[in-house]
Amino acid sequence: MATTSQSFPRLPADARKSGAATSRPGVEIAPLARAQSVLDLVGNTPLLEIKRLTPGLIPAGVRIFAKLEGFNPGGSVKDRPAKNMLETGIAEGKLKPGKVILESTSGNTGIALAMLGVALGYPVELVMASNVSRERKKIIEAFGAKIHYSDPQEGSDGAILMCREMLEKNPERYFKPDQYNNEANSLAHFNTTGPEIWRQTRGEITHFIAAIGTGGTVMGTGRFLKTKNRNVQVIAVEPDDPMHGLEGLKHMASSIVPGIYHENQLDDKIPVSTEDAYEMVYRLAETEGLLVGQSSGAAMVAAIKVANSIRAGTIVTVFCDFGDKYLSTNLWIGWQEWRLKRKK
Amino acid sequence: MGVRVRVPTPLRRFTAGVDEVPADGASIKAVIEDLERRHPGMRERLLDEKGDIRRFVNIYLNGDDVRFLDALNSKVKDGDDISIVPAIAGGR
Numbered sequence: 001m002a003t004t005s006q007s008f009p010r011l012p013a014d015a016r017k018s019g020a021a022t023s024r025p026g027v028e029i030a031p032l033a034r035a036q037s038v039l040d041l042v043g044n045t046p047l048l049e050i051k052r053l054t055p056g057l058i059p060a061g062v063r064i065f066a067k068l069e070g071f072n073p074g075g076s077v078k079d080r081p082a083k084n085m086l087e088t089g090i091a092e093g094k095l096k097p098g099k100v101i102l103e104s105t106s107g108n109t110g111i112a113l114a115m116l117g118v119a120l121g122y123p124v125e126l127v128m129a130s131n132v133s134r135e136r137k138k139i140i141e142a143f144g145a146k147i148h149y150s151d152p153q154e155g156s157d158g159a160i161l162m163c164r165e166m167l168e169k170n171p172e173r174y175f176k177p178d179q180y181n182n183e184a185n186s187l188a189h190f191n192t193t194g195p196e197i198w199r200q201t202r203g204e205i206t207h208f209i210a211a212i213g214t215g216g217t218v219m220g221t222g223r224f225l226k227t228k229n230r231n232v233q234v235i236a237v238e239p240d241d242p243m244h245g246l247e248g249l250k251h252m253a254s255s256i257v258p259g260i261y262h263e264n265q266l267d268d269k270i271p272v273s274t275e276d277a278y279e280m281v282y283r284l285a286e287t288e289g290l291l292v293g294q295s296s297g298a299a300m301v302a303a304i305k306v307a308n309s310i311r312a313g314t315i316v317t318v319f320c321d322f323g324d325k326y327l328s329t330n331l332w333i334g335w336q337e338w339r340l341k342r343k344k
Numbered sequence: 345m346g347v348r349v350r351v352p353t354p355l356r357r358f359t360a361g362v363d364e365v366p367a368d369g370a371s372i373k374a375v376i377e378d379l380e381r382r383h384p385g386m387r388e389r390l391l392d393e394k395g396d397i398r399r400f401v402n403i404y405l406n407g408d409d410v411r412f413l414d415a416l417n418s419k420v421k422d423g424d425d426i427s428i429v430p431a432i433a434g435g436r
Binding site: 106153155243246278330 | 350351352353354355357363389392398399400401402411427429430431432
C-alpha cells in the first residue's frame with residue numbers, strides 16, 4: 001500500500017523555519033518513508049504552482065497548480081490505475097499465478113504494467129500501435145515485457161481490437177486489466193489523486209482540469225473532489241481534431257468511448273490544438289524548468305483558458321509525465337524555429 | 345495509373361471510411377493537392393497554414409519518411425505507395 005502523506009514524518013517547526021527541508025522558506029516537502037517495493041512509491045506526487053510562465057497571462061486572483069505525475073516510479077500518472085487494477089484483480093482472484101497480464105496501450109499504461117508486473121511476479125504482454133515513441137518501447141522491453149505491434153494506421157483503436165482478439169482466442173492464459181472499462185482505473189484516482197489534491201490545496205481548489213485518454217483521471221479525481229465541494233468545476237481536455245499529435249489523448253467523438261468515461265459528469269470539455277500544446281511544452285521548459293510531455297502542454301493550455309474565464313480561483317491540473325520519453329518524437333520538430341522566432 | 349495512398353483512421357471521415365485511395369501527382373505536394381480535390385478537408389489536416397507538413401503528421405513514400413527525402417518536393421512516380429501516419433497512437 002502507498003504511504004499516505006498524513007503519515008509522513010513532519011519536520012520540527014524550527015527546521016521548517018530555517019528552511020532545512022527545502023531551500024525555500026514556508027515550503028514543506030516531506031521525505032518519503034523507506035519503501036519495500038516500487039508499489040509503495042506510487043502516488044503522493046508533488047503539486048507545483050506554475051508562477052513564472054503565468055504573469056500577464058492570467059488574472060492576478062487566479063493560481064494554477066500542476067500535479068507532477070512524472071514523479072511516480074514508472075514516470076507517469078498511469079502507475080496509479082495500473083496498481084489498483086492489478087491489486088483488485090488479485091483480490092478478486094482473477095489475477096493469479098500462471099496468468100499473463102495483457103493490455104492494449106499507447107505507452108504509459110504499458111510501462112506501468114510492465115514495471116508492476118515485475119514487482120508482483122507476473123509476465124506482461126502488451127499490444128501497441130507500432131508508431132508509439134521509441135523510448136516507450138525500450139522502457140517496456142527493459143522491464144522484460146513482450147510487445148505485440150498493431151497497425152499504426154489504425155491507432156489505439158486498432159490495438160484495442162487486436163488485444164480483444166488475442167483474449168478471445170486464449171481467455172485462460174490472460175488477465176486483462178481492461179483500463180478503458182475497469183472502474184478500478186477511475187477508483188485509483190478517487191482514492192489517491194483526489195484526496196492528495198484536496199490536502200495539497202487545503203481544500204481551496206475551485207477547478208480541476210485533466211486531459212482524457214481513458215478518462216480515468218478526470219472521472220475519479222473529479223468525483224472525489226465533488227464529494228468534498230460540489231462546486232469544484234471538473235473539466236476535461238481533448239485534442240481539437242481526430243487527426244492530432246497529442247500522444248496518450250483521445251478525441252472522444254471519433255474514438256471507441258471508454259466504458260469508464262461518463263461525459264455527463266463533466267462541467268466542461270476544452271479542445272486544444274496540437275500546435276498550442278507543443279509550444280506550451282517548450283515554454284514550460286524554458287520558463288519553469290519543467291520538461292513535460294505533450295499531454296501536460298495541452299492541460300496547461302486549457303488551464304490558462306479557464307483562468308481567463310474567472311477572476312479568482314485555484315486551478316489544479318495534471319501533468320501526466322515528464323518529457324524525456326518524447327525526445328525522439330515529432331514533438332520537437334519545429335522547436336528550433338519556434339525558439340528563433342521568440343528571440344527576435 | 346497514379347499512386348495509392350493509405351489513409352489513417354482519423355482521416356477516413358474524408359474518404360467515406362475507405363483506408364486506401366488513389367491519387368495523382370508528380371510530387372508529395374501535388375498528391376496532397378489531388379487528395380484535397382477528391383476528398384476536401386484533407387489538406388488542412390496534413391499541412392499547416394504555411395504549407396508545411398504538420399509536425400504530428402508523418403508521410404511515407406515507399407516506406408521512407410519524406411522528411412528524410414525532399415519533404416513535400418519528394419518526387420513521386422506511378423505505382424508508388426504513400427502512407428499517411430499520425431505521429432502518435434492516441435488513447436493510453
